[in-house]
Amino acid sequence: MVDVRRFVERGITVTTQLSKAAAVPGPTGHPLLGMLPALRDDLLGAILDGFHQHGDVVAYHVGLPRGPRAVSVDVINVHHPDGIHQVLTTPQVFSRRASAYEILREFIGEGLLTSEGDRWRRQRRTLQPLFTPRRVARYTELMADEAARVVDELAVTAGSVVDLYQVMQRYTMRVVGRALFGDDIDEVVPRLQELMPILGDLALARALQVVKLPLSWPTPRARRIGQVRATQYEIVDRIIADRQGRAGGAENEDLLGRLFAAEDPETGQALSIEEIRDQVLVFLLAGHETTSAGLAFTMHLLGRHPEVQERVVAAIGTGDEELVRAAVMEGMRLYPPVYSMERMSESDVVVSGYRIPANTKVVITPWVTHRHPEFWPDPERFEPDRFLGRQERPRYAYFPFGGGSRSCIGEHFALLEMTALLSALLARYRVDTRDERLAVVPRVTLRPAGPVRATLTLR
């Protein structure tokens, strides 16, 4: 149920009773196709518009107004932090049934990101201890090494234009590779890296298919998916086999070693080989694309705001690096790599005073809530100071890592990784993006539409 106390505290009356709840307002769009054309052509613009015109809970009708379910769906976007709190923390009402995760599961198996129920609970219990701030801090040196390495590699191009996105991808793939496997897997990384976008695009194409044929049917797409999956498993299995041969001693410090050693704190049970392989794929997929995009976005913003950049540089190495982290947080406020998350309502439910029927796709979008003027004055302005000191905002005014039981397990890892790179790069180079425009595309995650160009000069 809605956390009524918060509304009462703010003097707002909101009903939680289904019979008294209002119907959700929303744009009507095209007479036949509903909001499909608007959402397809400019999803981020359309949902921000929808929020400005209709408020904290907005319904979008997609497809024919009356017709079989397959071509007509209602999607409800919840934008207020209180509503988001409710969506993320009551998984029995807002499930992940029929979500993109089900499709992803066909590609990367049942790892932490894609598993459900008891299987997920057991995996999360087993893996959580590997991702506490203290355990993750052991990767600080590795991250600093890899950051220094990409910064050194850039020396040849100092004074010229580089693609920040490409630089960040190289960095995050190496970090996640080394953290997972201990080894430098530079020769495997490019092969996996080639597969990831193919996988993402195939998953998206499959997600948009109205009628989903089982993957066992020999359609060309199903065959392509099968091939990509086989190649991917082959690569990961080889790494795992190699690594098993070298097990023991310091080797166990990497994530793969820890996955082998991990035990369910309640039952003492270890993960199976298949589960380990699926986790490896999940970490490669979830840990790399998001972090590299987040870094590229943040660097672009710092390149547009030289005065902020200089303040951040002044903070580097002082021991008080709160401003570096604040810059990363602010970068992900304006450009959240996971720009939207979806759930399915399992029963009729009231959110922020509005009625959401059972079996409705419910979407929460950091892209919009991170620009909610009630919590973010002058929302489009890049201002890392918003994240300094005590913050009075509600918990879910900012949620780049999601929340509730299925929040991002890699949050501390990602923040450490991002601040390490930012510090190393800015300490060496002045970054200028003032002549550039950042265009983004909402795919499975938010990605730059093309190269993120920046001019680097030695400090």
Ligand code: HEM
């Ligand atoms: C800036 C970087 C990152 C962002 C913005 C991000 C964001 C998110 C979000 C929003 C979710 C929840 C999705 C939902 O509720 O539907 C999530 C889940 C997850 N993330 Fe991240 N993530 C990042 C980096 C990482 C890294 C570095 C790793 C691994 C090393 C990772 C591993 C995972 C996993 C395994 C889950 C699923 C957790 C579960 O369902 O129990 N992420 N991430």
